[in-house]
Amino acid sequence: MDYKKIPWWEPRIGSKQERDNIEKVFADNYANEGKLTTQFEDVVAKALGVKHAIATTSGTNAIFLALKAFGIGHGDEVIVPDATFIATANAVTLAGANPVLVDIDPATLNISTDAFKKAITGKTKAVVPVHVTGRGADMENILGIAMGHGLVVVEDAAEAFFSKYKGKYLGTWSDAGCFSFSAAKTITTGQGGMIVTDNTNFYEKLKPLKDQGRPIRGTGGDDAHNTIGFNFKYTDLQAAIGLGQLDLVGERTARMKRTYSMYKEALSDIPGFKIFDIDIAQGGVPQWVDALVDRRDELDKFLKEFNIDCRRYWNPIHQQKAYPLPDDNFPNSTKYLPKALWLPSAFFLTDEDINTVIGHIRDFYL
Ligand SMILES: Cc1ncc(COP(=O)(O)O)c(C=O)c1O
Incomplete structure (x- = not known):
């Protein structure tokens, strides 16, 4: 299909x-x-x-x-x-x-x-x-x-x-x-x-x-x-x-906020899946919507089967060969970045697109 x-x-x-x-x-x-x-x-x-x-x-x-x-x-x-x-x-x-x-x-x-x-x-x-x-x-x-x-x-x-x-x-x-x-x-x-x-x-x-x-x-x-x-x-x-x-910033950021709110509302009940908070009421604009998720790479692969692209978070800089340092000094980035994922966030996505993503994420976990 x-x-x-x-x-x-x-x-x-x-x-x-x-x-x-x-x-x-x-x-x-x-x-x-x-x-x-x-x-x-x-x-x-x-x-x-x-x-x-x-x-x-x-x-x-x-x-x-x-x-x-x-x-x-x-x-x-x-x-x-x-x-x-x-x-x-x-x-x-x-x-x-x-x-x-x-x-x-x-x-x-x-x-x-x-x-x-x-x-x-x-x-x-x-x-x-x-x-x-x-x-x-x-x-x-x-x-x-x-x-x-x-x-x-x-x-x-x-x-x-x-x-x-x-x-x-x-x-x-x-x-x-x-x-x-x-x-x-x-x-x-x-x-x-x-x-x-x-x-x-x-x-x-x-x-x-x-x-x-x-x-x-x-x-x-x-x-x-x-x-x-x-x-x-x-x-x-x-x-x-x-x-x-x-000229397009206003409409783009409005859509980005709406996309965030839709994900946040529809996905907050899933155990092991947490969308990060951002204070939209105070003017926060999520550049891309991110979440801390269980089985991140599996979820990413599962969504790709439906032609849905996410982006996995950066690896901690200290794990890059350019700036190598031991994990011990960075317990949080070491633990959390491998679980972090950006969801589809392009500013031209429609409500229907976001609902499609939401449906597949729910299917994966529930
Ligand atoms: C957090 C952060 N810092 C710096 C940069 C560097 O910006 P540029 O790619 O325009 O050099 C980027 C984006 O690429 C970024 O996301």
Whole structure:
């Protein structure tokens, strides 16, 4: 039997607005970072209620640039949760610092505040809390501890674009919030990232850092390069798509919340199957709906027989060959990540699709 494909996620690009914007880029014959990128940054900054937004090539590079602009580098330690896409740790490494992995809170899969506190040493310069799947990390306490130790807080909000925690947009809690516009995010520009901040001094450092140390863009000829910088500029081609995608954020996040509520309501009675909490009433947007489930891999395989795609959670970073460490230091990520699963969450899925998934999950367990 042919079952309709129900993807875990798929991007949608190519709206009329995106196409019109791209035509404008062609008409202007200017594809590099320019006016449209500035417009994209301004719209995001205004929508999130921050002073500055700065576009860059990826979420990974947004985190890298933020750390670098805060002067973090060789010999410094940066605390990172063990449960995240490995990009978070890699961004720290790219900055020349050492990522220090810490365990997670099993209730949220976000960084454990306690483990963060215990990992602080004389070399610690920053912490990068990750808002896993749009669920806010324990920001008040993390900020309090960081302030007490003079640490920088850079939020990895790659999965939390327009998601709120306790009524405040994630990415705007600290000095630097970093977003990703890769394909599996609420809006995509193919690749891309953005840093948001209210700190003008920090913003003024970021700009030349992503543009070869130039405070003012010139011709690439006799420009002044006052500091060391690199090329992490965005392009107007991407901004053309990004501006069009932004128009769709409201309807996309509304659907993502509805999908979450439907799963939560229909699946909460199954023993051994627990959808993680996210406070939708306070503005939380589940990037993808996740659950802690018994017999995870069997369930995943079972759903695939019906053309339903889930995504298994990341393996703990400490188990990757890139950053190997013993399990003993990470009892929670070691125990819980192998049971965690993202359910089909694409923002174009219909109620009928979600009910189909629900029916098969119930059949599997009950
Ligand atoms: C939690 C997290 N951090 C960082 C990143 C890196 O973003 P990018 O792929 O845009 O570099 C991603 C997404 O890919 C992510 O999910």
